[in-house]
Amino acid sequence: MKKIIVLVSVILLSSQSIFSQKETTVVTIKNSESAPIINKNIYGHFAEHLGRCIYGGFFVGDTSKIPNTNGVRNDIIKALKELKIPNLRWPGGCFADTYHWKDGIGPKENRPTIVNQWWGGVTEDNSFGTHDFLNLCELLGTEPYLAGNMGSGTVQEMADWVQYVNFNGKSPMSDLRVKNGRKEPWKVKIWGVGNEAWGCGGNMTADYYAGEYRKYATFMSDWSNSGGLMRVASGASSDDYNWTETLMKNIPNQMLGGVALHHYSVIDWAKKGDGVDFDEDLYFKTMKQALKMEELVTKHSAIMDKYDPNKKIALVVDEWGGWYEVEKGSNPGFLYQQNTMRDAVLAGATLNVFNNHAERVRMANLAQCVNVLQAVILTDKTKMLLTPTYYIMQMYSVHQDAKLLPLTINSPSYTFNGESLPALSASASKDKNGLVHISLVNVDSKKPNTIEIDLNELGIKSVSGVIVTSSKLQDHNTFDNPTKIQPAVFKGFQIKKGKLEVVIPPFSVVTLEGK
Known part of the structure; x- marks a missing residue:
């Protein structure tokens, strides 16, 4: 037997x-x-230039005394390999629509600095850029998910980024990649076309964004991936069903690889509650928001079914998790919070929803990977710890690419x-x-x-x-x-x-x- x-x-x-x-x-x-099949990408993660996720989290620099590979902490690499993360989304989030990718390539000493206007107003020196991220994904054996800048960028800028990382022939962008030390293309398949276009990505209407998406997607050509790129549209916030309806109605199916959905388990945006010092009332309210994911996935999927009955377009829940007040004494713009057994329960219940809706939900990204929101890893200088959520994601990894x-x-x-x-x-x-x-x-x-x-x-x-x-x-x-x-x-x-x-x-x- x-x-x-x-x-x-x-x-x-x-x-x-x-x-x-x-x-x-x-x-x-x-x-x-x-x-x-339960797509392994449901178990994806998210790394934004926010607080100490990248700098002081993943990236310590190659001169650090903390053991690292090309500036990325070895203990984090080991932990994420053991977690079997299938994909990693970068560079945002809200940061993505202020990020100009050419600022993060070439000699580090020549890279310009910018101000991270969304997250704490800190100076971003661009020392962690495209090569650093895509090489990290290779180390982890994970699929990169690049979020492109539609908000403050241009169609040409995004088209050039695709060519830079994917084109294997001779072109201005592939020549620039080779000049910067990378001969072979990375063949990035998953691309976000803007982020939260209804908010920090430009405060667009659904109709306006649908038109912009069609324009950007048209010029995002690919030559390296069989089946082409998986373009992910900036989707709805929680129960904004009109947003999903408008996108599905106005964007041809063949131009859509996925439609995003963002939902955080927040009890009140004005008063989120403490990450550790909470009572049963706050716990119940948090879980009520978490379990709402079942309703959201069901209703957004039903709208998508009207226009895509064969379910070829993925529902991509590329931001989810618990969101509380920051830890006392930490920078409010860094979104650093602790991770308790409440977060373990939240993670397990949410992943069950995704698994049971695997015919439509084919990718998701927990927010975020290190030191931000419902992180699986926390660091403090040389120290690193794994959170309860880490162990839940590890436990559920057995469902990756298994039959429901x-x-x-x-x-x-x-x-x-x-x-x-x-x-x-x-x-x-x-x-x-x-x-x-x-x-x-x-x-x-x-x-x-x-x-x-x-x-x-x-x-x-x-x-x-x-x-x-x-x-x-x-x-x-x-x-x-x-x-x-x-x-x-x-x-x-x-x-x-x-x-x-x-x-x-x-x-x-x-x-x-x-x-």
Whole structure:
């Protein structure tokens, strides 16, 4: 019999006894030949010239005493390789529509400086540019996703950037690339045509942006990628469904590779709440915003289906995550925040949504990779730590390029102050080796949940597991205690008559492997 492995990722929220919950939630998993592949690019990341993401994060310079490769920290390279990140978006964000790529090529001492007008008004010296980023992607074995400047740039500027990085023949831009030390093109396939055009990217209307997109896309020629470029249109903010409708109606399908969507789990833009010192009210409100992703993806996908019934155009959620007040004493423009078990729950629930909508959602980018917003890595000079979100992304990486297994779950409710949310979410997949993985998230901050999964048709006889847990929802890793939250052996499950019963303890992330 072929071996089948089941991975169950469960995210939970307190320290109550795992054996106090009697009600059982049955998860039914179905094999489906028509189910889509979960595109690995759903597990993408985002690196913007913002705060300490690039400078003081990824990039310390090649003269730094911190071990590095061409100025990029070796410990970050190692951590991201182990995370198997499939793509990395750069240079923004809002920064992208102020970025002129030619400022970041050639001898570093000759590069001009600019002011980062969006993020703290700091001086940007352009010491980390196109070559640095694309060479980093090669080191990581990840696909680069370049966000082009439509807001303050020109059509010619973006067309030249495509030629510079992709053209293998003789041309002004490819000659310039060779002069700057790179003979072979990088063959960048994924390109963002502007960013947040409705806001920092130019305060455009949807109709105006659709016309500009058509013009830019026309001149973004490619010669190096089979199938051409994947052009990603600047899409809607959260529930602006008119934006998606206008783009899908006014831009020919053949010009669109993807339409973006941005949604942050923010309780109030004027008063976002603390990243660590939060109560259950703030937690509930944050998770309410996070779980809204299901509604957003469903409704934006339905609009896209009207104009693209064959689902050839991807929904690209290239900015998502939790957004709180900055850490006390840090620069407000640097968006540096801590990362607690709340963020682990948020990440798991969101990734389940993306997995279950894999036929339309084919790329996403967590914001952001290092030292900004819901980062997977934090640094402090020579020190580096991995956040709870890092471990969730690592756990869910088993779904990359695996076949979706449709499932049903009748979730109990998580109720607070008279409002209710689904306490559980789930997604499942089968990889090319026949291994089955199931991810479950418990959103309830107090009650454990018992889940039952029928293993008979999966042929599973034995199960082992690991757990990530802590004593409080607000717990997090610090530079003084960087391993407070990390995986440990988990034994809170049993198999009875071919059925797996998992008692999901609050405040935990569980991975079960069955053979």
